[in-house]
Amino acid sequence: MSKPIVAIVGRPNVGKSTLFNRIAGERISIVEDTPGVTRDRIYADAEWLDYNFTLIDTGGLEPESDDEMLKNMYSQAEIAISSADVIVFVADVRSGMVDADMQVANILRKSGKPIVLAVNKMDDLAKFGMDIYEFYQLGLGDPFGVSASQMLGLGDLLDEVVKHFPQGDKGEEDEDVIKVAVIGKPNVGKSSLINRILGEERVIVSDVAGTTRDAIDSEYEYEGQKYVFIDTAGIRRKSKIRENVEKYSIIRAVAAVERADVCIMMINAEDGISDQDTKVAGIAHEAGKAVIIAVNKWDKIEKDNKTLNKFTKDIEAEFKFLSYAPKIFISAATGQRVTKLFELIKAVNENNSLRISTGMLNDVLIEAMAMNQPPAEKGRPLKIYYITQVSVKPPTFVLFVNDTELLHFSYKRYIENQLREAFGFMGTPIHFIARNRKE
Numbered sequence: 001m002s003k004p005i006v007a008i009v010g011r012p013n014v015g016k017s018t019l020f021n022r023i024a025g026e027r028i029s030i031v032e033d034t035p036g037v038t039r040d041r042i043y044a045d046a047e048w049l050d051y052n053f054t055l056i057d058t059g060g061l062e063p064e065s066d067d068e069m070l071k072n073m074y075s076q077a078e079i080a081i082s083s084a085d086v087i088v089f090v091a092d093v094r095s096g097m098v099d100a101d102m103q104v105a106n107i108l109r110k111s112g113k114p115i116v117l118a119v120n121k122m123d124d125l126a127k128f129g130m131d132i133y134e135f136y137q138l139g140l141g142d143p144f145g146v147s148a149s150q151m152l153g154l155g156d157l158l159d160e161v162v163k164h165f166p167q168g169d170k171g172e173e174d175e176d177v178i179k180v181a182v183i184g185k186p187n188v189g190k191s192s193l194i195n196r197i198l199g200e201e202r203v204i205v206s207d208v209a210g211t212t213r214d215a216i217d218s219e220y221e222y223e224g225q226k227y228v229f230i231d232t233a234g235i236r237r238k239s240k241i242r243e244n245v246e247k248y249s250i251i252r253a254v255a256a257v258e259r260a261d262v263c264i265m266m267i268n269a270e271d272g273i274s275d276q277d278t279k280v281a282g283i284a285h286e287a288g289k290a291v292i293i294a295v296n297k298w299d300k301i302e303k304d305n306k307t308l309n310k311f312t313k314d315i316e317a318e319f320k321f322l323s324y325a326p327k328i329f330i331s332a333a334t335g336q337r338v339t340k341l342f343e344l345i346k347a348v349n350e351n352n353s354l355r356i357s358t359g360m361l362n363d364v365l366i367e368a369m370a371m372n373q374p375p376a377e378k379g380r381p382l383k384i385y386y387i388t389q390v391s392v393k394p395p396t397f398v399l400f401v402n403d404t405e406l407l408h409f410s411y412k413r414y415i416e417n418q419l420r421e422a423f424g425f426m427g428t429p430i431h432f433i434a435r436n437r438k439e
Contacts (some may be wrong), residue, residue, distance in 0.1 A: 002258045003052050003053050004044075004086065004166060004257050005056060005084045005085050005255050005258060006085065006161055007056045007083060007084035008090060009087055009108070010101075014091060015090060015092050015120040017057055019090060019146070019148040020044070020057040021064050022154060022242070023046050024045075025046065043251070043254045048162055049158075049159070049162055054254060056251055058251065058410065081345060085113075085165060086114045086115075087108055087114070087116070088115075088116050089108060089116070090119075091119050092142075093122050093128045094128070095130050097135055097138065101135075108140070116160050116161050117135060117138065117140040117143045118143075118146050118367065119132050122145040125145075130143075132145050144157045176226060177226045177228055178226070178227050178261050178345060179230060179232065180261070180263075181230040181259065181284075182194060182229060182266060183263050183284060183307065184265060184266035185268075188271075189296040189332045190231055190266055192243065193330075196333075197336050197338060198218055198220060217230055222339075222342050223342070224343070225346060227345070230259060253284075254283055257289055258287065261352065262292065263289045264345075265277075265284060265322075267295050267315070268296060269297045270297050270301065272314065273319075281293075281321075282321065285321050288393065288394035288428075290348035291325040291429075292327075292341070293326070293327045294328050295328070297333070299334050300331075308329065324426060324429065324430075325349065326344055326426055328340060339429075343426050348426060350391065351424060351428045352394055352395070352428040353393055360387065361419075362386050365386070365387045365415065368414070368415055374411060374414060375408060375410075377405075378431045380403070382402065383401060383402040384407075386400055387400075388400075396431040396433065397419075398434075398435055399432055399433070399434050400436075401434055402436070404435065404436055407434045412432050416430050
């Protein structure tokens with residue numbers, strides 16, 4: 001079952017990023033005392049009371065005027081509503097309840113999604129204790145007084161959040177359905193690909209980046225296998241919020257990737273590979289999903305006998321972390337090679353769920369160590385006693401060693417390469433956990 005998604009929403013400078021970092025347990029967002037400085041990592045895995053969930057920080061607003069701020073906050077609230085299972089709405093006790101808080105609360109309330117109201121900066125109960133009551137006017141239920149900077153009240157807040165998580169009783173009957181998220185930056189042809197597969201104009205397609213607004217799931221059956229295609233919607237282009245459009249597309253991708261078994265990472269052949277492509281691909285990789293790289297609009301490229309080779313090398317250079325992902329060059333507009341995607345989807349999905357017996361794994365490990373001895377540090381050699389697989393989706397292995405500090409990244413990569421050579425694992429990341437044998 002996919003992890004629940006919790007979105008943190010609120011106007012600038014109420015402490016969303018500080019709260020995000022406290023819950024995530026590490027300083028991921030850049031936090032400064034200036035509105036709208038959240039950049040880069042806006043999502044993180046978090047856990048509370050044995051619940052694992054994905055946390056999204058919808059910060060990063062850089063308003064140029066009150067009107068522009070409200071437009072941005074409307075967009076932010078729309079994204080949170082469509083992507084999240086639970087919304088944490090953050091207000092600031094020091095500035096009190098303002099009109100913008102009420103505007104966004106109105107949108108959130110109509111959504112029907114569970115909303116937990118966090119009133120932040122409650123560092124001094126004697127001073128601010130009574131001020132929390134005005135936030136009842138938002139109509140979002142009991143406000144939870146917290147201080148993200150002082151880590152006060154977070155336990156009660158998270159207790160309330162996890163109460164609203166979807167129960168894991170559904171999804172048993174559709175185990176044979178492969179859920180496929182079509183991801184990529186706006187205007188790479190995600191909706192066109194899904195329309196080509198479905199044979200109908202199910203999704204709005206336009207040359208304006210981000211015309212798809214709502215996440216759309218489409219069921220499809222091909223050669224007896226059932227699929228659900230998840231279109232990672234963009235958002236309408238608005239003036240002066242180009243940076244936010246990019247961020248919104250990443251939030252959409254996080255939400256879709258969490259629900260998917262397989263991710264088709266689409267690249268626009270005409271544009272080449274951009275930083276945003278690598279960001280979106282990184283989401284799928286870090287989530288441990290099976291990945292296929294699909295280069296779209298291949299029919300529009302002038303080619304010679306070196307074109308394919310050069311583009312393949314560019315992909316390998318930019319997506320080093322996705323070296324395991326198969327590549328396919330398609331045209332959603334003409335249907336070129338689109339049906340071949342189904343073979344790849346089935347193959348990478350099977351590999352993401354592949355289990356290898358402990359005996360076979362250790363045969364490969366012994367041979368690998370014979371060919372390339374484990375490294376030593378300050379005269380102390382690394383000893384790997386044995387390997388065993390502990391889970392799938394993605395395939396995850398525990399290496400029992402004499403000292404986890406001696407197991408360097410390069411030797412772990414070497415073992416990964418030997419496992420891939422022996423068992424394939426095309427299209428899926430492999431995770432390793434190192435443990436001292438005495439554990």
